[in-house]
Amino acid sequence: xxxFQSIGQKIKDSFFCFSDFLHASPQLIFFMLILALFVFFxxxxxxxxVIKKSSKSERKDAINRSRAVLSGQMLEQVAPFLPDFPCNxxxxxxxxxxxxxIAFPGAVSNKPISEILFIEVKSGNSVLTEREKEIxxxxxxxxxxxxxxxx
Numbered sequence: 001x002x003x004f005q006s007i008g009q010k011i012k013d014s015f016f017c018f019s020d021f022l023h024a025s026p027q028l029i030f031f032m033l034i035l036a037l038f039v040f041f042x043x044x045x046x047x048x049x050v051i052k053k054s055s056k057s058e059r060k061d062a063i064n065r066s067r068a069v070l071s072g073q074m075l076e077q078v079a080p081f082l083p084d085f086p087c088n089x090x091x092x093x094x095x096x097x098x099x100x101x102i103a104f105p106g107a108v109s110n111k112p113i114s115e116i117l118f119i120e121v122k123s124g125n126s127v128l129t130e131r132e133k134e135i136x137x138x139x140x141x142x143x144x145x146x147x148x149x150x151x
Contacts, residue, residue, distance in 0.1 A: 072123050076100050079121045086117060098131045116144075 080089035080101070090108040092101045103117035118139055120132055128136065138144065 068124065068126075072121075072126065075123045076121045079119075086119065092119070098129075098135060 077094075079085060080092045087103045087105040088108060091105050092103045094100065095102055099118050100121045101117075101119040103119055104113050105111075105115060105117065106113050118135065120128065120136075122128070
C-alpha cells in the first residue's frame, strides 16, 4: 500500500508544481499555446496543399494511363480489320498475353501455310515490354518449335 501512496503523492506534487507554473506565468503559457496552435495549423495547411497538389496530378496521370490502356485494348480487337494488317483477319487467332495474335496466313483459303506470324499491336508511343522483346528475339533467332502433346 505504501508503494501506491508514494506514487499518488508524487502525482499530486507534480500536478501542484504544474499548477504553480500556470499561475506564475500565464502570459508564457498563453504565448506557448498560441505558438503551438500556429505551428499545428501551418503544418496542417502545408500538408493539405501538398496532398491536394499531388493527388490532382496523380489522378490526371491515372486517368490518362487508363484511357491509353482502354484505347489500346480496343485497337487490338479491331486491328485485324484495319487496312495495313499483315494478313487476312480470318487467319488470325487472338492470344492476348504475352502477344496479341498468332496468324496462319493461307489457312482459311486452304493454301499451304508457309509461315506463322506472331503479331503484337501497338498504338501511339507505346513500346514493347521486356517480355515482348524476349519473345521477339526468340522468334528472330529461330528458337520456335512445334510440340505435339498427347493425352
